[in-house]
Amino acid sequence: MTVRAAIADAAARIASATPRLDAELLMAHALGVSLQDLLLKHLNGPAPASFDALVARRLNHEPVAYITGSRGFWTIEIGVGPGALVPRADSETLIEAAVAHFAGTAGPGRVLDLGTGPGTLLLAALAEWPDAQGVGVDASETALDYARRNAEALDMAGRVALRRGDWADGLAGQFDLILCNPPYIGTSEELGPEVRDHEPPSALFAGADGLDDYRRIIPHLPRLLAPGGIAVVEIGWTQSEAVTRLMRDAELTPILHHDLGGRPRAIAAKKPQR
Structure with missing residues (x-):
């Protein structure tokens, strides 16, 4: 069978959006x-x-990124596998919001990624601003191992500090850009087998309403944000009002950003000018 025919045959059998x-x-x-x-x-x-075995894994709903070992994100390639959240194109909305905020400036000097996973947002930001330094925090040592390997593969290891931690607990100093894609799925929400059976639950679920981690993260943002800085947090598309309220309760000024599908996807927060 030719490559063309094998691709057509596999595509006819794979049940996915793409x-x-x-x-x-x-x-x-x-x-x-x-x-x-x-x-x-x-x-x-x-x-x-070897193609047939790869297709068989996909038919079992294993994410393509786990099978191939990588996923393109923004301008970089992120190595990923079991135990780390697969990068999503929708998360590029956070980088787009940061680029808009720093347009016409030298960009952020210090970047913080809370829940960095395999380093997706952090390394994309450092690729965008080559003079920036970054800190990535995650509770999963497995995810941090991927982040370390990705930083080395992208020749960014000297610009990155990775640490195991519980969100912002124990962090000191201030950052010009804070990025965060926390778990935001309610525990009773239904997920497809590709996500439910393969990706780490700790990176997906956040209490009954999906807001538990926002309640823990957002109160830390005012002390961690440098003057003129911005924090950009990913949200589920139904959560804009709830997360906006949490931002305002923390005396931050929230700005909603939509993804390419027109859905609410990120909230950027700034300190109000005094």
């Missing part, structure tokens, strides 16, 4: 080439024998 893309990414991984090279140079060649 079956064709899933099949193409798996085929590129099986061939050891980039997606671009796959589409330009390899469609008429023979399909590798």
Whole structure:
């Protein structure tokens, strides 16, 4: 079977929002080439024998990023696997909000990523601002291991300090940019098998209403934000009003940002000018 035919066959069997893309990414991984090279140079060649096993894993709802070992995010590639949250394109909304805030300036000098996971937001920010230094905090040593490897692979290890911790507890100093994609799914909410059966629950669930971690994180933001800085927090699309109230209760000025699908996705918070 040719590569073209094998991709079409797999796409017809994969039940996801992007079956064709899933099949193409798996085929590129099986061939050891980039997606671009796959589409330009390899469609008429023979399909590798290893492709069938990759497709079988996808049919069991394993995330493509876990199968291939990486996921593109913003301008970088993030290594990821079991025990770490898969980067989502919607989370790029946080970087977009930060870019808008620092437009026309030298950018942030110090960046903090609370719940850094495999380093997704932190390393994307450091790629955007090459002079910045960053701190990433996570409760999972597994996730921090991925973050360390990603920092090294991106030649950023000298600009990053990674520490195991419980959100902002024990953190000192101030940061120009604070990023956070906390768990925000209610414990009774239904999830598809790709997320429910494979991604770490500690990175997904946050109490009955999905707001438990916001209640812990947001009170720390005023002391951690440097003058002129901004904190950008990801939210579930139904949570904008609740998280906005928490921001205002902390005497922060919230600004809502939407993702490319037009859904509320992030709230940026600034200290009010006195």
